[in-house]
Amino acid sequence: MLTLQYVPMDEIIQLDSDRKVTKLLKIIKQDKIVMLEGRLSNKEEGMLIERTMEEIDKKFKGIEIASLEPNVRKDIGSALRDGIFKLFFGDRRGITIMGPANIIKEIKRDPNKLQLYTSNRRGRK
Amino acid sequence: MFKSLKDFLNKIFLFNIFKGRSNLKLGLYGPPNSGKTTLANRICQDWLGEEMGTTSKVPHETRNVQEKEKINVKSGRKEMTFNLVDTPGIATKIDYEDFIKAGLKKKEAQERAKEATKGIIESIKWLDSMDAVIIVLDSTIDPYSQVNITIVGNLAARDIPVLIAANKSDLKKSDLKKIEAAFPQYGVIGVSAEYGDNIEDFYDELIKLMK
Ligand SMILES: Nc1nc2c(ncn2[C@@H]2O[C@H](COP(=O)(O)OP(=O)(O)OP(=O)(O)O)[C@@H](O)[C@H]2O)c(=O)[nH]1
């Protein structure tokens, strides 16, 4: 069985980067796949990698992560909406999938598609 | 008026510490096994007459940041002096069992994994001190990985100039177009660090990047 846990934007938007990363890693370490509404900032992605490296041991092998951003359309309506969205969310729209490396072997991206290659050897005892 | 004067003074001040600093740092970044150290060795051999570090087909060969000082590169009439920094390849996962499959003993494999995790943290910490970066990618591999996006994004956020070296151009599966398509906002140069293909053009681009 594979568990996907949805993390909506408003559940993490008020957290600082450190707490955000802690929360996401905690879910991943429970052998769940996170479906995050939105994307992390570059700085947060860097932090996520650092924190992941600190946690790697015989059981936890790290993570796989991929995010998609919305198509950039340049009509006035969406440009306005973009402007407003950026103001509030720093343009973090999109979706991010992340999970433990022992379950997700690889994520391939096609512009609007994510393909998860899962492992049959779950590495669980 | 006051604000622009302050900006102006700030610029002069920044300009001075920039100029006054002894050496510019050029970093080699990328995922594991892309050929960073092979390229570092080529640059160091060509301009310093010595090696940077060891290379291996087993990923995470470099597990500490390495620096060679005062490398003077010339191309035509232009030249540039910098410190070259080779970094451990950045990854989101490390499995010591992969090292066992590559032929290492269990103990060595676990030790390598442990050192590799620390190396990755070191690589990320060093990003801030770079003046320019060459992202070295294996051009036979799909460039759309989150690690590549994270590295590029972090450098862009810090306004650090980037050149992408699409390495291993000697291999049949090498796909320069795909790398160019993935990073349209950056200069991409195909090279073979191993065999030296296109290395003169690479030095030319490198000097342009840092001037
Ligand atoms: N065919 C080919 N092989 C290359 C080239 N450059 C590097 N390699 C090989 O790729 C492997 C990895 O090279 P390294 O220079 O150790 O890679 P790295 O990026 O420093 O790797 P880490 O230190 O693990 O991050 C070695 O087996 C090299 O011989 C190239 O231009 N062509």
Ligand SMILES: [Mg+2]
């Ligand atoms: Mg290396």
